[in-house]
Amino acid sequence: MLLEMDAITKSYGSVAANKGVSFKLRKGEVHALVGENGAGKTTLMRILYGMETPDSGMIKLNGRPVSMNSPMDAIRNGIGMVHQHFMLFSSFTVAENIVIGREPEKGVLFDRKAAAAETVKLSEQYGMPVDPWKKVGECPLGVQQRIEILKVLYQGAEVIILDEPTGVLTPLEVKELLLAIRQLADQGKSFILISHKLNEVLEVADVITVLRDGEVTGTVKASESNEEQLSRMMVGRNLVQQARAGIQIGKPVLELAGIGLKGGKAKALLDNITFSVREGEIVGIAGISGNGQSELLQVISGLCAPDSGSVKLQGKEVAGSPVHAIRSAGMAHIPEDRYQWGVSKDATVAENGLMGHTKRHQRLGILERKDIRAMVGEWVSRFGIKTGSLATKAQHLSGGNLQKLIVARELAQETPFLIAAEPTRGVDVGAMEMIHGELLRRRQEGGAILLVSSELSEVLKLSDRILVMLEGKMVGELSAEAATEEKISLLMAGGKAVV
Structure with a gap:
């Protein structure tokens, strides 16, 4: 087993975000984590990425206990995370944001041309076009999401956490991203995908774990599940389909x-x-x-x-x-x-x-x-x-x-x-x-x-x-x-x- 999170518990005051959550990830697997807002998905992944410290529980990589005291620990252990809300420097260029922390150098100076070339190469490889010289603050939300994904890919993580990665992507961009995830998984990369879009989860995931109120309600194979089953596991009931009723249009x-x-x-x-x-x-x-x-x-x-x-x-x-x-x-x-x-x-x-x-x-x-x-x-x-x-x-x-x-x-x-x-x-x-x-x-x-x-x-x-x-x-x-x-x-x- 590549990754194991065993009996993870985390509380914020009187609110228990994770209650003894256990989670496993195999090499080359896309494992989706779904649940209602506040179910504990992001908290669990922030713990894995070293952004939060669990109250109790253990993390193992390749069977060996590890401590994630900071995101740098996670990165050193081959874990990268694309956050739901952008963590970019708006005054920096696209290339500068992508290579930050692993900047190419020319002598003792930062090599901007090399950074731009690396960015173009990466963006073409994964079908996510970006302008390496453009300031991030001038980029629309969809492009900023691409930059976040390219940044983690540049870091060379073996385990990649994606927190709602398709929220601002177009349908074509979503298809390209899901295809890239599958291709990378086939090459041995492992993914943890947090998403509310069950159709996308079912399309790309191998395994799906559902959280509700900080606890695991079940883990299923994507090939053996459907949106109705996952929805019931998430909310504990069947959902009602909304429809537009006829109405007189006014002024x-x-x-x-x-x-x-x-x-x-x-x-x-x-x-x-x-x-x-x-x-x-x-x-x-x-x-x-x-x-x-x-x-x-x-x-x-x-x-x-x-x-x-x-x-x-x-x-x-x-x-x-x-x-x-x-x-x-x-x-x-x-x-x-x-x-x-x-x-x-x-x-x-x-x-x-x-x-x-x-x-x-x-x-x-x-x-x-x-x-x-x-x-x-x-x-x-x-x-x-x-x-x-x-x-x-x-x-x-x-x-x-x-x-x-x-x-x-x-x-x-x-x-x-x-x-x-x-x-x-x-x-x-x-x-x-x-x-x-x-x-x-x-x-x-x-x-x-x-x-x-x-x-x-x-x-x-x-x-x-x-x-x-x-x-x-x-x-x-x-x-x-x-x-x-x-x-x-x-x-x-x-x-x-x-x-």
Whole structure:
């Protein structure tokens, strides 16, 4: 046996993240680790990678007990980890991020040309194209994920931990990554894959271990399992399929006309964007990451001003207005990057829940803390947010539980217009079911929703109309009835789909 984790236990105060978890990995095996948010998957892997110290238990490599006191220990033992949330230096180039710690040298100096050449060679080998000279801060999320994966591959790890590696990848990139994983496994590399995407898990994994509430509920062969069985093992019940009900579409709530945003290069970031979102309607936007979706959301939400065009919310011109003014005009916003835009990691669960709700929970300028705790406590119960207490800092919540907190907070605004950007990124199947249900309920009540998601299945499932973006332009629109994954993928790639 290549790797054994025996009876691993880890608690944070009164919260037990891992309760005597045992896990085994064979050489050349892809072993998936699945479970609900807060089930203990990432904690277990952070222990393996030396980022956390277990309260009890043992780790063995090739039958020999080892101590992982830091990530450097893990790397020295041939273990690498690609984290769910990027750990990159935004001011460094792509190549500098990939080779950091093992930099090629020319004499006593860092050889940037050699680093760039190594990066190009690696990216071509694994089918993940990147520009080695570009600053990471200028790269879209999809490219940043590629950089994280290439960085671990460059380190030459024998055991590679992938924590939600496909969350920001396009369908084609996902296929290429899964193929690369299988090819590397066939060459003797071993993978531990943390993922909520059960279809991908079943496609690439040899073995699947399920965690629930910090304990192993079962280990099965992928070839002998299916999504229904894994879902039941994860959440302890059968899931309910959500469906869009018929509804009368109302008047426009959001109206964009001729929106333009200049970029630093010849091509505009946004080019003549025109569309509307009406009452009782979910409009989905599909596109490969980096084709203007992020900039469009920033313009709509007030994070940046357009160079041209109009943005009207409930008939009021809001283009270039401050964020608070646009939110006051009737907008709520589930952001695409929960850590950059959605929360303060050093603030508590209650404080993060309060954001955007301060006006309704104060009297004479003093916050009504009892009401705030009751409000956020109700969200915690209703959305199944796993936290030790409302005083827990946001940084101690799992990514999925933090996502549920943000979704609950923004839905509770009960505004006429809602931006839902990657609303289920990093959440488990049970939480996805709930969030989809809440978005459809808001639609049923007459809310106007702009949905931006890298998951085509999510866009197809929830949207009444689907717009496709490519290079800052709207290149196609499909009704829910006419849309298929093939048609959308064709438009995303620059082709023309028959409506």
